[in-house]
Amino acid sequence: MKDINSLSHSKCDLLVVDEAHHISSSTWKKFKKSFKSKKVLQFTATPYRKDGKLVDGKIIYNFPMSKAIEQDYFKPIQFIPIEEYDDRKVDKKIAQKAVSELKKDIVAGFDHILLVRANEIKRAQELYDKIYYKYSEFSPVLITSANSSKDRKKSLDKIKKSESRIVVCVDMFGEGIDIPKLKIAALHDKFKSLPITLQFIGRFARSKKELGDAKVIANIADVQIMDNLKELYEKDADWNMLLPQQSETKIKEKISLQELVSGFKGDSLEIDLNQFRPRVSMKAYKIDSNSKWLPEEWVEIFDEERCYSYTNDNEKIMVVIESFESSQAWSTQKNVESLNWNFYVVYWNTDRNYICLNATDEQKGERLLFALFGTNKLFLYKSEQMFRSL
Numbered sequence: 463m464k465d466i467n468s469l470s471h472s473k474c475d476l477l478v479v480d481e482a483h484h485i486s487s488s489t490w491k492k493f494k495k496s497f498k499s500k501k502v503l504q505f506t507a508t509p510y511r512k513d514g515k516l517v518d519g520k521i522i523y524n525f526p527m528s529k530a531i532e533q534d535y536f537k538p539i540q541f542i543p544i545e546e547y548d549d550r551k552v553d554k555k556i557a558q559k560a561v562s563e564l565k566k567d568i569v570a571g572f573d574h575i576l577l578v579r580a581n582e583i584k585r586a587q588e589l590y591d592k593i594y595y596k597y598s599e600f601s602p603v604l605i606t607s608a609n610s611s612k613d614r615k616k617s618l619d620k621i622k623k624s625e626s627r628i629v630v631c632v633d634m635f636g637e638g639i640d641i642p643k644l645k646i647a648a649l650h651d652k653f654k655s656l657p658i659t660l661q662f663i664g665r666f667a668r669s670k671k672e673l674g675d676a677k678v679i680a681n682i683a684d685v686q687i688m689d690n691l692k693e694l695y696e697k698d699a700d701w702n703m704l705l706p707q708q709s710e711t712k713i714k715e716k717i718s719l720q721e722l723v724s725g726f727k728g729d730s731l732e733i734d735l736n737q738f739r740p741r742v743s744m745k746a747y748k749i750d751s752n753s754k755w756l757p758e759e760w761v762e763i764f765d766e767e768r769c770y771s772y773t774n775d776n777e778k779i780m781v782v783i784e785s786f787e788s789s790q791a792w793s794t795q796k797n798v799e800s801l802n803w804n805f806y807v808v809y810w811n812t813d814r815n816y817i818c819l820n821a822t823d824e825q826k827g828e829r830l831l832f833a834l835f836g837t838n839k840l841f842l843y844k845s846e847q848m849f850r851s852l
Contacts, residue, residue: 474500482506483517508661518736520724521717527660528706536667538675539701541694543682552681553650557593560648560679564600564627567645572674574645575621576600578630579662581651583608589650590630602628633662642670649680656691660709663701726781728772733783735772740807744820747831748841751815759833763826778810780834806830816843 477497482504484490494502504519530536542563546555560576567574578594580586583606590604603617603626620626621641629644647666653659666676682695694704723735757773757780764771764784772781784806787799806827807820817840821827832838 476500477502479504480506482519483508485517507664508657518734520720521713524713524717526706526713527709531667531702531706534669536664537669537673539663539667539705540675540677541699541701542677542679543695543697543699544679545683545697546681547683552683553589553593556648556650556679556681557589557597560646561597561600561628563646563677563679567674567677568627570674572645573624573643573672574627574674575624575641575643576628576646576648577644577666578628578648579650580630580632583632585651586630586632594628594630597628600627601625602630605629605631607632642668642673645673645675646677647679649678652680652684652691652695654691656708656712659691659694660705660712663705722774722777722779725774725776726772726779727774728770728781733770733772735781738781740805740820744807744818745824745827746843747817747819748843749810749815749817749835750837750839753815753835753837755810756834756836759836760830762833763830778812780806780808782806782830808834810835 474497477494477500479485479490479494479502483506485494485504502519504517506517527536531538542559544552544555544559546552557578560578564574564576578586578589580589586604586606587608590602594602601620603620605614605617609617617626617629618641621629621643624643644666647662653662663676663678666678678701680695682697684695693699694701694708719736726735755775755778757775760771760780760782764782768785770783773779782805784804786802786804788802789799804822804826805820806822807818808827808831809818810816811818817831817835819827819831821830828840831840
């Protein structure tokens with residue numbers, strides 16, 4: 463990184479970033495900042511991160527997963543379920559099925575490798591010691607961060623040369639490692655989010671002439687699956703249809719959010735609206751059809767020196783973030799205080815003449831509404847009316 467930082471950005475017209483989902487990390491963000499006056503082009507197959515942070519920038523081109531399958535960049539993905547409700551038998555059943563598929567592929571002439579996925583090092587060690595070590599004809603290896611770099615390199619070399627055909631690991635051990643022969647995945651522990659599932663499966667689905675289709679083995683009797691993944695782990699799930707659909711839905715959501723956020727005007731770049739995760743609950747109000755949108759009036763309610771404000775006039779949305787000090791429960795001393803923040807979001811649906819308010823301080827939020835719409839006549843929709851509409 464020292465060598466990279468020594469480069470003079472003044473000599474560059476364009477910064478090109480590969481694996482751009484890492485750009486939100488503190489190290490790379492700092493490096494990228496030195497190119498803020500330059501054009502930046504970012505490439506990634508995963509425009510979302512494990513920690514929930516979004517990749518910044520505007521998406522100017524998206525190559526859908528469905529096109530990748532259609533144009534044979536990705537091989538078809540075969541989901542092979544097992545249905546075992548006895549926790550004591552699950553791992554053994556997954557292993558038996560996965561090794562059976564490996565044997566079939568080898569007999570068919572495919573130079574395939576089986577990857578065994580666990581969610582932590584201790585679990586991977588147990589799977590290796592108690593189950594996979596016994597399949598000695600395939601020379602299983604265990605690769606985790608607990609191994610020395612020398613041992614990891616030795617094991618990887620064995621996989622690349624097909625001297626080992628089973629690798630037990632925690633995750634895909636880094637983007638820099640490309641092993642096309644990884645074609646069978648035994649998911650003893652499923653991923654907890656769709657983005658990481660897509661990234662993982664993308665490694666197995668890459669097309670190569672002499673290799674066969676990708677296969678994924680998992681237990682569908684596992685009830686601890688996130689709602690957005692349940693469809694994938696049903697008995698007759700077609701991953702070749704479901705994965706492109708879910709991937710493209712996720713990308714469309716990101717593009718839609720970017721378009722919405724790009725419409726906001728504000729006086730500070732310190733707050734990233736892309737990262738907001740407000741609560742879902744809100745209050746809805748009926749408003750007079752003759753009401754006016756007066757976003758500049760927010761300063762009548764707040765001290766602008768203590769606030770950030772953002773307005774999207776096209777969508778009729780306003781966001782105000784207000785700082786305030788609060789005392790500590792463990793002290794009565796006045797100068798022992800914490801800095802906290804209140805959050806206000808106002809949305810006006812002009813077609814149906816109603817307002818939505820999401821506020822951490824609801825009384826102040828209502829005063830904000832009176833100021834923004836120049837009225838003190840707001841009709842709050844109450845629970846019975848809301849239930850009737852549902």
